[in-house]
Amino acid sequence: MSEAPHLTFDLDKPGMSSGYLVVPRGADCEALSLPVFSLNKGEGPRLLITGGCHGDELEGPIVARRLVKWLPEAQTCGRIVIAPVLNPPAVKACSRNTPIDGLNLNRVFPGRRDGSVTERIADAVSHILLPCADTVFDLHSFGLNWDFPPSSTTHPIVDPDLMAKTLQMAEAFKLPMTLVWEHPGSPGMFDTLAQSQGKVFVCAEFGGGTVSFDAIAIYEAGLRNALIALGLVEGKPEYPTFRQQKVIQTLETRRSSDELKSPGRGIFEPRCSVLDEVNQGDVIGALYPMDSLTANAIDIRAPGTSIVYAIRSGAYVDADEGVALIARPLIR
Numbered sequence: 001m002s003e004a005p006h007l008t009f010d011l012d013k014p015g016m017s018s019g020y021l022v023v024p025r026g027a028d029c030e031a032l033s034l035p036v037f038s039l040n041k042g043e044g045p046r047l048l049i050t051g052g053c054h055g056d057e058l059e060g061p062i063v064a065r066r067l068v069k070w071l072p073e074a075q076t077c078g079r080i081v082i083a084p085v086l087n088p089p090a091v092k093a094c095s096r097n098t099p100i101d102g103l104n105l106n107r108v109f110p111g112r113r114d115g116s117v118t119e120r121i122a123d124a125v126s127h128i129l130l131p132c133a134d135t136v137f138d139l140h141s142f143g144l145n146w147d148f149p150p151s152s153t154t155h156p157i158v159d160p161d162l163m164a165k166t167l168q169m170a171e172a173f174k175l176p177m178t179l180v181w182e183h184p185g186s187p188g189m190f191d192t193l194a195q196s197q198g199k200v201f202v203c204a205e206f207g208g209g210t211v212s213f214d215a216i217a218i219y220e221a222g223l224r225n226a227l228i229a230l231g232l233v234e235g236k237p238e239y240p241t242f243r244q245q246k247v248i249q250t251l252e253t254r255r256s257s258d259e260l261k262s263p264g265r266g267i268f269e270p271r272c273s274v275l276d277e278v279n280q281g282d283v284i285g286a287l288y289p290m291d292s293l294t295a296n297a298i299d300i301r302a303p304g305t306s307i308v309y310a311i312r313s314g315a316y317v318d319a320d321e322g323v324a325l326i327a328r329p330l331i332r
């Protein structure tokens with residue numbers, strides 16, 4: 001029988017306490033110790049904040065550690081558990097997937113106790129951290145080769161009450177975009193597991209992993225807004241400005257039809273910016289097939305009236321690889 005994952009401290013201790021979530025050793029690596037902070041001010045909402053699920057998305061771990069500094073002063077009630085880095089081997093390698101077993105942590109939930117290291121991390125998070133919260137904020141950064149606006153995201157949820165509560169929580173971040181994102185990878189995602197247990201789960205997606213001063217400031221302001229909405233912190237929400245704009249929109253995107261794919265292999269050039277409104281036939285970007293002396297750039301066009309949510313930047317792409325994600329205002 002494998003060793004069980006466990007915490008080295010008592011989450012219920014009043015005030016601020018800290019210790020480790022121990023992920024037991026397995027055939028592929030030694031035990032891991034993930035730093036965990038508990039900020040316990042008694043009765044009230046129970047929140048879990050996680051970062052570093054993908055190792056190349058570093059804004060989340062930084063903002064999570066910043067929260068640990070000011071929350072003990074600001075928090076008025078409830079309990080907030082913060083795990084800044086869920087996947088230490090991936091963060092150390094600055095890699096989306098765990099370098100040891102090649103797995104994406106956000107596709108293997110609820111994990112396996114006797115599995116490979118990524119599955120053991122998922123098992124520990126599922127059984128030790130997730131049960132201690134009713135609401136989860138998971139801090140991501142979307143990806144290094146994409147441009148996209150600060151967003152709080154959720155996936156479509158079958159239960160209408162949980163969908164409404166989740167959307168309300170996502171909008172409370174007051175980021176430029178709230179996105180309901182139909183995602184084909186839903187089985188095995190942390191969100192899917194938490195939502196199947198009736199928990200409110202919001203993903204923040206912003207910053208690209210490159211960690212800019214502006215991105216961190218917007219990220220932290222969004223989280224503070226959400227903490228105010230939950231009643232854990234007092235204060236007035238701020239509306240972060242993104243590229244001189246103070247837009248707030250709630251959009252929806254369907255992965256199958258709203259992800260524009262590259263028609264071939266080459267360098268992708270964006271011809272519009274995120275948040276631009278486009279109509280059917282508008283050029284969104286162009287593909288340069290660099291292997292040919294004669295081939296011209298191929299235009300990639302919008303299939304219909306929509307808003308550009310995300311667009312590739314600085315990427316050599318393969319045929320059929322995503323180059324843009326478009327969205328439309330959410331119909332409620």
Ligand SMILES: [Zn+2]
Nearest residue numbers: 054057140141
């Ligand atoms: Zn991510």
